[in-house]
Amino acid sequence: MAPPHDExxxxxxxxxxxxxxxxxxxxxxIAMQTEASPLVNKFQLTEDLDSVFxxxxxxxxxxxxxxxxxxxxxxxxxxxxxxVDGVGTVSASLLTYASVQAFQPDIIINAGTAGGFKVFDxxxxxxxxxxxxxxxxxxxxxxxxxxxxxxxxxxxxVDETAIHANDATVKDMEGAAVAYVADLxxxxxxFLKAVTDIIDGDKPTAEEFxxxxxxxxxALDQTVTQxxxxxxxxxxxxx
Ligand code: ADE
Numbered sequence: 755m756a757p758p759h760d761e762x763x764x765x766x767x768x769x770x771x772x773x774x775x776x777x778x779x780x781x782x783x784i785a786m787q788t789e790a791s792p793l794v795n796k797f798q799l800t801e802d803l804d805s806v807f808x809x810x811x812x813x814x815x816x817x818x819x820x821x822x823x824x825x826x827x828x829x830x831x832x833x834x835x836x837x838v839d840g841v842g843t844v845s846a847s848l849l850t851y852a853s854v855q856a857f858q859p860d861i862i863i864n865a866g867t868a869g870g871f872k873v874f875d876x877x878x879x880x881x882x883x884x885x886x887x888x889x890x891x892x893x894x895x896x897x898x899x900x901x902x903x904x905x906x907x908x909x910x911x912v913d914e915t916a917i918h919a920n921d922a923t924v925k926d927m928e929g930a931a932v933a934y935v936a937d938l939x940x941x942x943x944x945f946l947k948a949v950t951d952i953i954d955g956d957k958p959t960a961e962e963f964x965x966x967x968x969x970x971x972x973a974l975d976q977t978v979t980q981x982x983x984x985x986x987x988x989x990x991x992x993x
Contacts, residue, residue: 772942772990773989773990773991774989774990774991775860775989775990776860776987776988776989776990777823777860777861777985777988777989777990777993778822778823778824778860779823779824779826779857779858779859779860779861780823780824780825780826780859780860780861780863780982780985781826781828781853781854781857781859781861781862781863781941782825782826782827782828782862782863782864782865782978783828783846783849783850783853783862783863783864783865783928783932784827784828784829784864784865784866785829785830785839785840785841785842785845785846785866785927785928786829786839786841786866786867787814787829787831787832787839788839788967788968788971789865789866789867789971789974789975790814790816790827790829792971792972792975793827793865793975793978793979794816794827796975796979797818797820797825797827797982798818798820799816799817799818799820799825799827800816800817800818801814801815801816802815802816802817806856807852807856808852810834811831812830812831812832812833812834812840813828813829813830813831813849813852814828814829814830814831815827815828815853816828820982820986821982821983821986821987822986822987823982823985823986825982826853826857826859828849828853829849830845830846830849841927841928842905842927842928842931843903843904843905843927843928843930843931844905844931846864846927846928846931846932847931847932847934847935850862850931850932850935850936851935851938851939854935854936854939854941855939859941860941860942861885861941861942861943861944861985861990862932862936862941862942862943862944863943863944863945863946863978863981864928864929864932864933864943864944864945864946865945865946865947865974865978866926866928866946866947866948866974867926867947867948867949867950867963867967867970867971867974868901868924868925868926868929868947868948868949868950869907869909869924869925869926869949869950869951869952869953869959869963870923870924870925870949870951870952870953871923871924871925871952871953871954872952872954872955873923881920882930882933882934882936882937884933884943884944884945885942885943885944885990885993887944887993889992889993890944890981890984890985890993893984894977894980894981894984896946896977899922899923899924900920900921900922900923900924901922901923901924901925901926901929901930901945901947902916902917902920902922902924902925902926902930903925903926903927903928903929903930903931904925904927905927906927907927907959907960907963908959908960909925909953909959913925924947924949925953926945926947929945929947932945933945942990944981946974946977946978946981948970948971948973948974948977949970950962950963950966950967950970951963951966
């Protein structure tokens with residue numbers, strides 16, 4: 755996590771270069787199958803069994819049309835050796851890179867769960883700026899905050915110091931990796947994170963995460979659907 759920089763300048767660049775373009779091709783990066791499956795059903799997407807990805811990688815792609823939008827949902831899939839979802843920054847960055855190359859999306863949406871802190875009321879600016887979506891946030895009453903990413907569910911004391919020093923209000927395991935690739939390839943990106951656990955609360959993080967995963971995923975999927983409905987038929991300057 756790096757210090758905040760000039761948000762206004764970033765927004766100006768965003769606005770100048772792409773504002774009038776309409777959004778028709780959306781790429782979702784979703785780390786866990788549990789998080790992706792309800793959306794695959796909701797948007798009636800089909801799995802690509804003849805994958806555009808290199809042979810042998812566990813990455814999974816679902817695609818289809820929803821309203822006026824072409825939608826791709828990609829997941830890292832199950833780790834070839836351990837059989838668990840390929841969460842974390844390494845697979846997220848590779849998957850994002852390969853998917854942008856293959857599907858040339860107008861926008862990337864990284865949707866998933868995150869840990870939260872007791873106080874979540876800051877309007878934050880990250881070291882990489884997500885696409886500025888004031889209308890979307892207002893219309894759907896979404897909280898806007900700064901996301902901190904690391905490859906661990908738990909928070910070490912070193913992480914804690916950095917997270918607090920940079921005013922992050924949610925903690926996930928993929929966001930910064932997706933932001934890095936989106937910035938590299940100049941694709942606008944937004945992050946939708948639903949909180950499963952309170953990191954500085956009383957309960958053990960992993961236990962609380964598993965306890966809340968199903969219910970929070972449901973809430974996330976409802977919000978993602980609202981976001982897709984809002985984006986449908988709009989240009990970047992309207993979101
Ligand atoms: N995803 C859900 N909870 C999380 C946490 N506490 N840290 C990182 N990623 C998470």
